Amino acid sequence: MEHVTKQQLIRRQSTVWRALRAAAPQTIPVLAGYFVLGMGYGIYVQSLGLPVWMPMLMGTVVYGGSLEFVLASLLLSAFSPLSAFLMALMIQARHLFYGLAMLERYKGYGLRSFYMIFAMSDETFSITCSAEPPEGVDRGWFMFFITLLDQFYWVASAGLGAVVGSVLPFSTEGVDFVMTAMFTVIFLNQWEKDRQHYSALIGLAAPLVCLAVFGSGSFLLPSMGCILILLLALRKPIEKAEGTEAEKNGEEVGA
Structure with a gap:
């Protein structure tokens, strides 16, 4: 055993x-x-x-x-x-x-x-x-x-x-910009990959409007709420735009 x-x-x-x-x-x-x-x-x-x-x-x-x-x-x-x-x-x-x-x-x-x-x-x-x-x-x-x-x-x-x-023997002041740079790169990569840019534009516009309305101290939650509501409300047009763009790309490849 x-x-x-x-x-x-x-x-x-x-x-x-x-x-x-x-x-x-x-x-x-x-x-x-x-x-x-x-x-x-x-x-x-x-x-x-x-x-x-x-x-x-x-x-x-x-x-x-x-x-x-x-x-x-x-x-x-x-x-x-x-x-x-x-x-x-x-x-x-x-x-x-x-x-x-x-x-x-x-x-x-x-x-x-x-x-x-x-x-x-x-x-x-x-x-x-x-x-x-x-x-x-x-x-x-x-x-x-x-x-x-x-x-x-x-x-x-x-x-x-x-x-x-x-x-580190030198100041790390400004290192926090790495987060801004990282999300900028992610956004640009996503912009290049997406067939439509409505969702990206919503993601840019909603925080800017909420920042102007609510101020820098309390704009985060309203921004996320607006983005969610707009994406749900415009889901069908966004999906239609994605499908149309895909068809165009298919026609170009076929040609």
């Missing part, structure tokens, strides 16, 4: 090790991206005067990428749980669809499934959607290690950035 149990343990360790070795190369591009962005995030959090361990804690518990940049500044602002909740929901709403899309793929892996759904970032989603484990490699452990390694890269890079930020 002990011999059988020992054999099973060795076989299990071998399965896990093979999955880790197969998953690691898939995550190298994520490591490169997370190292730069995570370092910037750690330095940014440190420039706000937050504890050096805060980036690693948020990277472990929240693990929300762009949301973590926002939360860092929210920690220093007036306590407003509703505003924080709505902000997090709007920034991370796409993850609801990620989870739905991966329900079948993650089914049957026990506690690993819960962790993989929790730690599903944009990059992890793109890898686990397309990557196939090599022959003889357990799929569940393969996807688990892709997810685990990606989060480890982010937490480690953020922690390293915080440490570097705490010992």
